Amino acid sequence: MKKSYYLFNPGRLSRKDNTLCFTPVDEQGNEGQPRHIPVEGVDNLYCFGSLDANSAMYNFLGKNHVSVHFFDYYEHYTGSFMAKEYLLAGKMQVEQTRYYLSDKKRLPLARTLVEGAAFNMGKNLKYYQGRGKDVTESLARIENYTTLIATATKVDELMGIEGNIRQxxxxxxxxxxxxxxxxxxxxxxxxxxxxALISFGNMMCYTVCLDQIYHTQLNPTISFLHEPGARRYSLALDLSEIFKPLLVDRTIFSVLNKKQLQANDFRQEMNRCVLKDSARKVFAQAFEDRLKETFKHRSLGRSVSYRHLVKLECYKLSKHLLGMEEYKPFKMLW
Structure with a gap:
């Protein structure tokens, strides 16, 4: 099974036959121990340090459908290298565009996305309320704002409601x-x-959604809740709203309450808080473990991973756009 690899150190990526070789390089130019990875086992590369690779390497990665996601020093997502869009279909592109251009079609879909996100946020709070955490006031506020979703008449209004729910x-x-x-x-x-953890985790969730969209016929630049914009994959923003409570927030609660991360794993720089390299590794590992975790899917009747769950969400959205089946967002039951 293919897996994701996280490159936290600066280094050089080279190729030997069908094997990737990552050689870490420190600030003085000294090379560390190379790591060899068979390319057929690589799904994504997440780069948090500078990566030295030539065009031949990216051609090789593209032919093997390996995506590379880049983050800067402050954990900001800066962009992705994706192989050419090998699954894009003209009919899907047309229907996706029609939904975006039609208020009659777009607004109900945007409502559904906000409802799914609100439900999963509320489910998280109810989980911890059952464990003695006092979140009653927040739950009441979320429920009050949720009642406004059905009467919203504009996407901008829905975005405002979603913002209040998240606050x-x-x-x-x-x-x-x-x-x-x-x-x-x-x-x-x-x-x-x-x-700092929320920002970092949200960017990780965004790249997961982007990667799963890439493996379907959906166009990642045409969205329904967030406005499409230059140089961003706004459909990944739409889908990540549903999965952030499940993937990001549950991971944050776990690593902090289990003391896997503590105050000395962060540092203040100028006017911001950043994760130390060791903290990035701990959170990335916990996030990856969450994606690999499986559960019994109530509709399919079999176990699926949380990563695959995101792809299933893309398939449901595709069916909705093609008029095959009404889209219903994933809602947590636990």
């Missing part, structure tokens, strides 16, 4: 997380440890 949701992080305070949500830049 109420983040207010519950304080009672849930031990030993850390989140305060207000701060993104650019994140001001404390919890905000």
């Amino acid at each position: 109420a949701y983040y207010a519950a992080f304080g009672p849930i997380i031990n030993d850390f305070e989140m305060g207000n949500r701060s993104k650019q830049p994140p001001q404390n440890e919890v905000n």
